[in-house]
Amino acid sequence: MEIYIIILLLIILFSVWLHHYKTKQQKTLCVQGLDNITHIKLLISAIQTHRGLSSALLNGDQSKQVVLATIEQQVKSEIKYLEEQHTLDKNGRWGSFTDHWGRLKQHDKARDADNSFKQHTQLIANLLYLLEDEAERGHLNAGSFPKLPNIGFVWRELVVTTEIIGQSRAIGTGVATSKTCSSVHKIRLSFLQQNMQKTINSTLPKLSSLDRFTGEHKALLKIAKLKMQFLSSTIERELISAEKISINQDEYFALATDSIKALDSIFNHQIEQIQQII
Structure with missing residues (x-):
């Protein structure tokens, strides 16, 4: 009888150790x-x-x-x-x-x-x-962080949106420098502009936050939305529809950069929340 008790205790101890080991390994991978x-x-x-x-x-x-x-x-x-x-x-x-x-x-x-x-x-x-x-x-996913159920959007849609804006920045900066917007550039800018609007309407609202970060999260989303809308309207007015390109390249570059920085602030805020959980 005693041998069975000893075996049972050893199994329990091993299970506890294994759980601790896996938890530590998981944390290491996350960090x-x-x-x-x-x-x-x-x-x-x-x-x-x-x-x-x-x-x-x-x-x-x-x-x-x-x-x-x-x-x-x-x-x-x-x-x-x-x-x-x-x-x-x-x-x-x-x-x-x-x-x-x-x-x-x-x-x-x-x-x-x-x-x-x-x-x-x-x-x-x-x-x-x-x-x-x-x-x-x-393992930086909703399975590991159930309090951030849409964390996957940060690694995909959010970073892809910064790239959409980055592409519009590069194309628009070239247009503003050369003072010429070809039909190809107009098509590209229009496509990127549409994708920005999709982000405003669908991706940003899906991003989640921890309860104690909700206020800051909403404020960051609002700032990003406003900056992206202003950039989108500038692209339409100053580049796509303009008969003559007059916007300065540095001015346009800075304007697009402001939108990217607004999204980067959301990205960094999400990282900060994960660090709190880990």
Whole structure:
């Protein structure tokens, strides 16, 4: 009889240890995934900025040379940090990104504006998939965070929306620099403008928050909505429908950047809430 009691106690102790081990392992994965996602997002933002400034440069604004060099240093810093973690080594998207970025940085100033835009956009698409991979690997989902049931929208729809605005920033900056909006650019801007409106109507309202963060969450959503609506109306008025392009490229770049920053504030606020739960 005593031997059965001992065995039962050992089974209970093992079960407790196993539960503790799995909980600790889960937390480690979440923390690591969140850190990688944070730095991948910074990398995405830097590449988006580099694309927009390259658009101005390749359309004739030579003043962007110096600031582009600064952005390239930021990209280099983020790449170095992520490489030192050795957590992305097995993901083929990461190797593809670093190789592509090295080639783009070396030859970008010799490209035409459309090809530069295309190459940057491919890079960013790769990083967007990588960010989602890391969210999945780190179990950063509603199953792990039931109090944030729509957290998946942050890793997909929200970051994709910043890219929609980033593309409109790059195209619009090129148009504002060259003072010419071709029919192709008008179609692209109109498409991006429509997608911005979809985000305002569907994606933003679906984002969730912890009860004690509700007030700040609603305020951030309101700011983002207003900034995106103003950007959308500016695109229509100053770029798509304008008979003559008069808006300054730096003014337009800053306006689009304000919308991106508003969405980034929501992204960072979601990260902060996850950190509270972990």
